[in-house]
Amino acid sequence: MTTQDMLDERYGRRRSPARAWLIGAGIVVAVGVVGLFGWFTVRGSLNSVDSDTTSFEVVDEHSVMLGFQISNPPGAAVACAIEAQDEEHGVVGWRIVELPASDLHARAFREAIPTTALATTGFVNSCWVLPG
Structure with missing residues (x-):
């Protein structure tokens, strides 16, 4: 058992796989929003005069x-x-x-x-x- 595992057991913390998926999904959504914002910015400047x-x-x-x-x-x-x-x-x-x-x-x-x-x-x- 590692020190981190002992500390988690002592203080009642559990590592949840659902939490890891939630963090991963949040990162994917954030990257998608930034990419979409960048595309709208570039598309708008392509037709500018x-x-x-x-x-x-x-x-x-x-x-x-x-x-x-x-x-x-x-x-x-x-x-x-x-x-x-x-x-x-x-x-x-x-x-x-x-x-x-x-x-x-x-x-x-x-x-x-x-x-x-x-x-x-x-x-x-x-x-x-x-x-x-």
Whole structure:
């Protein structure tokens, strides 16, 4: 009899095979949850679109020319919401631009934004992959 067995007998502790199975099952479930979380994270980032505003030019009080670049999954069509604001950060113009699918990962564009008043800035609000 080992020392551990003598201590277990003295203090009434028993080693149960059911407890070992329960601990093993808990570890398997925890590994599964971590793996599932990792897969959802990777899957979400595969269809993400990154955008950066590279330039803007106030043409007149009725339009702004916006330069921007996007990084998206190759072969996916993308839509971007572009926006122009005045000096008080009020939206004075916006539009949705649909960009065709391409084999390139990164592309640059210049688009005009019609405005209702004089704008002081233009930027890309958000971009997303179009279904299909």
